Amino acid sequence: PAIIKREDYTPFGWVVPEVQIEFELGLELTRVVATLKVERNTAAERTPTIRLNGDGLTVRELQCDGETCEGYMMDGDDLVVTLPGDNHALRIVTEISPAANSQLMGLYASNGMLCTQCEAEGFRRITFFPDRPDVLSTYTVRMSGPKAQFPILLCNGNRTATGEQGENHWAEWHDPWPKPSYLFALVAGDLVARSDSFTTMNGRKVELNVWVRDGDLERTEHAMESLKRSMKWDEETFGREYDLDLFNIVAVSDFNMGAMENKGLNVFNTKYVLADPETATDGDYDGIEGVIGHEYFHNWSGNRITCRDWFQLSLKEGFTVLRDQLFSQDMGSAPVKRIEDVRVLRGVQFPEDSGPLAHPIRPDSYSEINNFYTATVYNKGAEVIRMMRTMAGEERFRAGTDLYFDRHDGEAATCEDFVKSIEDGAGLDLEQFRLWYSQAGTPKVTAKLDHSGETAKLTLKQHVPPTPGQDSKRPMPIPLKIALFDRASGTHRGEELVVLDKAEDTFAFDGFAEAPVLSINRTFSAPITIERSAPREDLVFLAAKDDDPFARYEAMQELMGGHLVAAVSGELGENERIAAQADIARAMGAVLVDESLDDLMRGELMTLPSQSYLAEQMLVADPTRIHEEREALKAFLGKELRDEFHALYDRAEKAPYSLDLASRGARKVKTLVLAFAAASDPAKAVELAAHQYDNADNMTDRQGALMVLTGIDSAERTGRLLDFYNRYEGNALVIDKWFSLQASSLHPNAIEHVKALREHPDFTLKNPNRVRSLYMAFAGTPHHFHSPDGEGYRMIADLILELDPINPQTAARFVPPLGRWRRIEPKRAAMMREQLERIAAAPKLSRDTFEQVTRSLG
Ligand code: DPP
Numbered sequence: 001p002a003i004i005k006r007e008d009y010t011p012f013g014w015v016v017p018e019v020q021i022e023f024e025l026g027l028e029l030t031r032v033v034a035t036l037k038v039e040r041n042t043a044a045e046r047t048p049t050i051r052l053n054g055d056g057l058t059v060r061e062l063q064c065d066g067e068t069c070e071g072y073m074m075d076g077d078d079l080v081v082t083l084p085g086d087n088h089a090l091r092i093v094t095e096i097s098p099a100a101n102s103q104l105m106g107l108y109a110s111n112g113m114l115c116t117q118c119e120a121e122g123f124r125r126i127t128f129f130p131d132r133p134d135v136l137s138t139y140t141v142r143m144s145g146p147k148a149q150f151p152i153l154l155c156n157g158n159r160t161a162t163g164e165q166g167e168n169h170w171a172e173w174h175d176p177w178p179k180p181s182y183l184f185a186l187v188a189g190d191l192v193a194r195s196d197s198f199t200t201m202n203g204r205k206v207e208l209n210v211w212v213r214d215g216d217l218e219r220t221e222h223a224m225e226s227l228k229r230s231m232k233w234d235e236e237t238f239g240r241e242y243d244l245d246l247f248n249i250v251a252v253s254d255f256n257m258g259a260m261e262n263k264g265l266n267v268f269n270t271k272y273v274l275a276d277p278e279t280a281t282d283g284d285y286d287g288i289e290g291v292i293g294h295e296y297f298h299n300w301s302g303n304r305i306t307c308r309d310w311f312q313l314s315l316k317e318g319f320t321v322l323r324d325q326l327f328s329q330d331m332g333s334a335p336v337k338r339i340e341d342v343r344v345l346r347g348v349q350f351p352e353d354s355g356p357l358a359h360p361i362r363p364d365s366y367s368e369i370n371n372f373y374t375a376t377v378y379n380k381g382a383e384v385i386r387m388m389r390t391m392a393g394e395e396r397f398r399a400g401t402d403l404y405f406d407r408h409d410g411e412a413a414t415c416e417d418f419v420k421s422i423e424d425g426a427g428l429d430l431e432q433f434r435l436w437y438s439q440a441g442t443p444k445v446t447a448k449l450d451h452s453g454e455t456a457k458l459t460l461k462q463h464v465p466p467t468p469g470q471d472s473k474r475p476m477p478i479p480l481k482i483a484l485f486d487r488a489s490g491t492h493r494g495e496e497l498v499v500l501d502k503a504e505d506t507f508a509f510d511g512f513a514e515a516p517v518l519s520i521n522r523t524f525s526a527p528i529t530i531e532r533s534a535p536r537e538d539l540v541f542l543a544a545k546d547d548d549p550f551a552r553y554e555a556m557q558e559l560m561g562g563h564l565v566a567a568v569s570g571e572l573g574e575n576e577r578i579a580a581q582a583d584i585a586r587a588m589g590a591v592l593v594d595e596s597l598d599d600l601m602r603g604e605l606m607t608l609p610s611q612s613y614l615a616e617q618m619l620v621a622d623p624t625r626i627h628e629e630r631e632a633l634k635a636f637l638g639k640e641l642r643d644e645f646h647a648l649y650d651r652a653e654k655a656p657y658s659l660d661l662a663s664r665g666a667r668k669v670k671t672l673v674l675a676f677a678a679a680s681d682p683a684k685a686v687e688l689a690a691h692q693y694d695n696a697d698n699m700t701d702r703q704g705a706l707m708v709l710t711g712i713d714s715a716e717r718t719g720r721l722l723d724f725y726n727r728y729e730g731n732a733l734v735i736d737k738w739f740s741l742q743a744s745s746l747h748p749n750a751i752e753h754v755k756a757l758r759e760h761p762d763f764t765l766k767n768p769n770r771v772r773s774l775y776m777a778f779a780g781t782p783h784h785f786h787s788p789d790g791e792g793y794r795m796i797a798d799l800i801l802e803l804d805p806i807n808p809q810t811a812a813r814f815v816p817p818l819g820r821w822r823r824i825e826p827k828r829a830a831m832m833r834e835q836l837e838r839i840a841a842a843p844k845l846s847r848d849t850f851e852q853v854t855r856s857l858g
């Protein structure tokens, strides 16, 4: 397959100011008549032809300026038409079969309704078109179909006319805002709406609808409230006002992604719309609020200003992730949200950045763009912009984003345009900072604090590791928030921002009669790893006293992680183990009883470093040993702090259900206590968990209890799993949880369970949520995926081969776990490679899977 390179960008030879499309809708057959007004792009080289992208389409009819056109040829899937003049109208007829579209790209059928997904290159599966984000057009759409089957007809923009014709009805929609084809959307089906309105900062009333299937309406309140909060927040925080009279959200159960920001018609995975206390966890509520915000915020950062080409994806995604993170911080607990975001970054993006698929947030080449919707482009992209914000301060950063929105409104822009706007608007010099856009890899910073006389000297060194295609790196500017604590008083004199922009630098701080304790990368001000080789007593100190919640969490993580890495390496003597465990227990004990902490934050401090984050800290990891040591520490703490854990549980159990932060915190610590009990006293854990399950009045408690029970062989396990299934049979999102819990459990036979669940009547490869609920949960659970006999690798490879012909985009997402082989001990590494080679040898692979497998084999 062809490699597309960022440096090869050229503007398109034509502009397409207006598009008119007629859809005659049917599940089996939909006829599409598109009329494109095309004009020569005076800013581009003159060409005798226009290339219209297609994917699996055939031309039924083609007219140019009202006459049948013969002057065209097919080039692969694309249609190339010869155009003699400077202005033409092209009329193109295509026919597509939504019911046969299992890729869920383009126009497809889901549960009897029709919907679209066009980002990145799905529009070319509907009609022939210059399917690239720098071609902006206004769209007028007429859709018609059987009224009984599709009573609701939705498209982008505003509805301008409707009518009936026998059994059929039709609607016309017009979107006044020029947009690229990837933002096109159409929905037709039997839907009901929760309706509301929002009055904008300039007093315009906007009609809001959340469309779902009949029966789901009661579960849309949180989505609607989240939407209204997003609209208000974007006005207050970024000065962005909504720009149409109507905003529609539609929930769809078959969806490759989380959601899609189509102009005025966001299409969502049901997972990010439907919630009530009985069926959704606190985490689900947060996910909905975050994704609703994310898609809404795209209206400015993505739609009003879009991307020039797909290499610029982080322009809209990195910025919009930052915006949704800041929104969620403001809506809930800011420190806990920050910790959660860092956990995702370190659990998903760091491994990507240190593996064969590493790429800069602005990639240089790709074969299949779907493979670049990554944690790097999204989450590291957000961190990079967050660093600009940290260096500029909130106010100047806002001046920078204001300038960006002013300067580039209505354009298809580049990452460079964004950086330049922040540079000019915020008054920052970002010349060297641009390296964050071009260099891949997670920088490693070593920090050493020396003390002599009255001076503390901080020496910082950075190293950016080599990544595929980038052997040597230049030093990057790394903004680090630091504080120096006085040991005796437990306080510091103020936070400082130091920017390390060389390979090595030293910063001196005067007035310290005694050696202070270093708190560094506070709030996780830079997306890097720090090696500070702090003595354990300093970490215990920070875990108890640091006033930056992230740094306090980090001290706990380092305290536990440092011990676990040493224990796994086998270098730990018995006395050292005892001493380390005692320090951890002391720190954890203090956390359990600290009255200044809220329970949400307490829960963060109680959380052990994940297996994948621990593996990331080792050059070559042995997943079995990591799991054993991690469970051993849990068991030790569970025994050592038994009374404190139970006292905490008893207190938390008394909190009545509500969505406020205290009540959520209580639920979080309860399930954490159960998990410690499961490791130290399984019989007691079963008793407590069964009790929690039986008395639960909400999904968070019920799922937490079932999670613990699923890991422990017992009659309670069998009974509650059965109860859960029976209770929620037919509710797809909850049945997804049932699959996930079993696939990610601590139960030693989980592999067998997954194999059995694969044969369950509710399992299907056609629904991405269901596939992910079983197999992503499994692949993300190292102690099962890395089963020593290689069975986990075989199962994932089998899945990829089976899913690839059905849904390549989702299939390719399962390749990265196998691609980690270089960082796994040699015996397993060989088996992982073997499975990658087996996939690579398959006769017909999609471009998606082929690219990921070849890159992973390296
Ligand atoms: N729907 C995806 C997102 O919002 C792609 N744009 O991130």
Ligand code: ZN
Pocket (backbone or CB within 6 Å): 294, 298, 316, 317, 320
């Ligand atoms: Zn997005």
